[in-house]
Amino acid sequence: MHRTAYQLLAAPLFTLTVNVAAAELPPIQKLRFNEDYSALLTQSRSTCWPEYWKAIPLQNGAGGYLNIGGEILQRYEYTDSPVFGQDPQDRHGVWFQRYAILADLRWSSHLRLFAQLNSALESGRRGGPSPVDENKLEWQNLFVDFDIATSNNGTLTLRPGRQEIVLGSGRLVDVREGPNVRRTFDGGRILFADNRWRLELFAVRPREDHAGIFDDSTSDRYSLWGAYGTIRQPFETVGDLDLYYLGYRDTDALYVQGSGRERRQSFGARYWGEHGSWNWNWESLIQTGIFASGDIAAWTLATETGYRFEHFAWKPELRFSINIASGDDDLDDTDLGTFNPLFPRGNYFSEAAVFGPRNFYNVHTFLNLLPNADWSLTADLNLFWRLETADGLYSPSGQIVRYPNGSTAHFAVTTLSLTAEYSPVRGLVFTATHTFGKPEAFLEETGTHEFLNFTELTMQYRF
Template sequence: MRQSVITAAALLLAWPINAAAEPRPELQKFRFHEDYRFLRTFSGAPDPFDPIKYVPLDDSGSSSLSFGGSIRERYEYTGNPLFGDDPQDEDGVWLQRANLHGDLYIGRNLRFFGEFSSALSEGRAGGPSPVDENELDVQNAFADISFPVDRVNSFTLRAGRQELQFGTGRLVDVREGANVRRTFDGVRGLVEVANWDLDLLAVRPRRDENGIFDDRTNRDEVLWGVYAAGEPQLLAASGLDLYYLGFRDDRGSFVQAVEDETRHSIGARLSGNRQGWDWNLEAAYQFGTFGDGDIAAWTAASDTGFKFDETLFQPRIGLRANIASGDEDPADDELQTFNPLYPRGNYFSQAAVLGPRNFFNLNPHLNFQITEEFALNTDANFYWRLEKKDGVYSPSGQIIRGPGQSDARYVATGVSVEATWAPLRNVDFTAIYTHLAPGAFIEETGASESVDFIELTARFRF
């Protein structure tokens, strides 16, 4: 297939890279977080891509260009999509995502970053979904103007199209698992002061179309607020995130109705690790208006674990426990359903079936680092709905099942196995299997087939 030919060429090009070379900074999920100006004085082993990773434009090297890109090939097969409600793909779906970016620094205070993305798909029954295909468009295109506050701290004004993620992506995430990553248009102010990084933003999401350079700003939605991340000295071995996020959607959709939605989220996240233990705890409260009614919603999420560093395969055992409010009565004007805004698509598993609204779940998991390059992760997910008069939602907020006449809470049981192999710094492979068995609520409200999901992914970055 056309995707496979391109991937094979990319992997062959990458293979000669010396995996034993002196360690370099890791490749980042957001490529604009990489800064290759370190190559001005780098004395380690060369990389074949160094000539395009750092191109000086003046004698001092303060102005420079950098180029990079990636290609990801993915095969997915889902047996009984959405418990049998969605059409069955005959032979699975082939997905390809290719990116090419350029990074221009002009002196110390001005920067331009641009990135093109192409997402293609084949095999989806009924045609590609909105997150499957976007033939060619601009993924990132922003300018930074930086102002030093003092010798340590700075302020950067960023304007244009840009990807976002806050914390671990529970409320705002780039949606890496999908073939089409999420991005926004707008303005941000990035402030470094003392032990804090502040992010002030006013943005709108991109409205994805599947053609060539036909995306546009989604005028139905807007996101604004401030996100602060720091390491207060009073919290030993812990980081603290504090945030306010405002959100408006002209077409907010819930079991209750489709109405104008204005929502304000106030939250905090505590994360860290010490003596083998690690923790990631987050809580948020939401208020605002939905049509003529008021919003009062909340969530609490946790991921705690212990890693046996001195044991064979360095196992980590952990437990995620999460809860989010649901609507108590769809017949009145008030709305209690939590809105995760722009969350990870794979919030509970790579199958991306269930979303974090009106639910509570327990998610034990066990991870192994078999070798430096190979990791194996396993988990189970037990998922309930919280309020019986509210339904079950997808990660994107679509209503999977309304409450119907069912009094059952239990929605589904999921088990997943994920293997990741990264033989080279810029090449990795992933294999995932997820089985999702319907619970009483699904069985009582419609199709109730078990979902089986298989994913095979190869990725090359430079």
């Protein structure tokens, strides 16, 4: 379908949506297959959009039903001095479009098929779209669930196929929402959940993205396997605990130290939750393995703590984050100390997505305001340093953004971001973001160091 035809289809859908009051539907999830509309089966059938397309009963004698959903995303981005003047300047900015249609067929309590088609389009990028900018038409999710009831109200699920995966808060494995093409994996998972704990076992490979139509493949370069468990309130008070092991392979890894085959093991823990006005998300892990002919010894610590003043006007929330990830301290030996975040969020520190969590430490503060139920305003300040001066700076995807070039400076950049979000009805979100980046000593000493200004305007509708 031609791009203008997509836009013509989007217009009447948008008009219909904003004029229909949302029913009591479950929240829209980051992973759409986690949404549960089964409660609608006991209610009178709605004739309104989009409730009409949820929990459509099947006459199969097994209590089956069908959910239909989708997404329309329009995003404009303009970056003045990309990567602080290091990358080519887009003349008028970049326009992104993303469209999705999904079907969730619950044939019975034991069998389910989930299918989601995505189309991601780009225009305006100088030099053409990157692999995360454009993918004209491809299966984003296509998997089967085989559910087996267990004792203690638990469920065991076998899930082979193509599937999006988010582990924990997405610091290590995420769908990469920031870029236009979300990440997905091919392989299998075994999931167990009951009232107290949840366990995932998986062996997958990421999809290799290509810009055309149904031309993607399963990556031969990367592999991911492991186990991820969550224990609810293990200390019988507040907070949940995640414990996990992740195995990772990259047949052609690249670091400042050099390139080679990488096999890495990650052992981590995450303590998270909320109590009263407080919320927290603390995570730490160590990594071992082999890179080329040397050994890997890396680690990270990530903390975020917030407090919301519920009784104040606009309910301000303050969040304070301190994070650190190891770098390589000696380029002359064969061992590697650089932390690898594996498959992290694309917009890890900000929507500008310049640097990723390798060889760094930072202090990141947030102020969030809620003027009313529809609006959210956020300001955040990020101070970012290199940890080891022998190592460089990396992008969220792991590309080397800046080599050390003999600099002994640690301080790399200061960024200030302002974000406004408006959601007038369920599923519809307008977002405006501006990020200002000031290069500090390390960038000034090692290459181009223009001031960065990043602006993003987004309209996203999911149903």
